[in-house]
Amino acid sequence: MAKIIDRAKYKIVIMGDSDVGKSSLVKRFVEDAWSDEKPANQSKGVYVTKEITVNNQTIKFEIVDLAFDVEATASDFSGAKGCIAVFDYSSPDTIQNVRNFLGIADRFVSDDGFLRCIIGNKADMEKKVEESVIETIKTSLNVSKVYECSAKTGTGVKEMFEDIAKSLIEQNAPVDNNKGKKGNKAKKEKKRGCLLL
Template sequence: MAMANSSETHNFKVVLLGEGCVGKTSLVLRYVEDKFNSKHMSTVQASFLNKKLSIDGNRVNLSIWDTAGQEKFHALGPIYYRSSNGAVLVYDITDEDSFQKVKSWVKELRKMLGTEISLIIVGNKSDLEKDRHVNLEEAESYAEKVKAIHYQTSAKLNQGVEEMFLALTQKMLDEAKEKAAQQSHLTRNNSQRIVTVVDDDQVPTNKSCCSSG
């Protein structure tokens, strides 16, 4: 028997943001194609890959946009993230500055899109733990404060990558269902409003009964 909503496909746009060299492209390639290239590949502008998956009977099509981290791209950012349902904000655990840049992206996304976009903050290159320069507790505390989910990943070792994208997809599904429920409730309330119009001509009037015959 087909599950309810089995015919519905959710289309979500996800954008990856972060400084250059933090591993955004490596994360996408590992997740979508299960590939890893040890040579650094600089993303010049923006490209996207598709990933189809199913979560509890919900079919999902992810369009994952991989963006360049250079400053010259920053001004073009809004073009790519304006219609996004989710964002993966990536930093390198060995680079404190890349974590501070994530905070800047969060401020910009919240300013532009409010809480309508689901956020995941990712500390990549967890295989370089011995060279860590970003305090894990601080990063997790910050993520909680801005209502984001924090994950540690290693694209090189394929650790935490799929779990991170699944968590984001589930978060976007929950947001979409909550939004649909609110719209349905609003529509239902509006359809139940009953307006009664009273014609003044039909309102009975009290006539005097004290006139003499």
């Protein structure tokens, strides 16, 4: 059994159009469950936590699930290390709107180490988003990774969050308490992102 040498907390904000499956993705990740019923208090947004272990480190995700019709504020992004913009793979219009959601994040966060991701949900349904469109947005937003994801079946969800955790560990280099300051590493100079489908 691997020895856990550190524990880090990473706040991330998840955004997207109505009905793209933001809350379903969070539910699948946190509870490994899915429901076709809309969550209560959908208009208020949700705050949840989940711990996972990657690279011998326990990572505690603090997830702010912003509802579509809630105006984002600086407090939503205060202390956040990354954001996720979700689109629906079966709804072509939603892929274009991720630009707006990532733009909201950029309005509140100027940290070069801030992780900006896009998730394409509902990959279990008929895919109506063309690969050329995905590639264009991937290039224009300077993101590097592409995954398919389905909150309903669970495909790719766990792997997605594990990948995000690894990226956050690398970019934020949490202190190894056993080594003190020697455990610190320089932050990445270039802003990185990932496109998660």
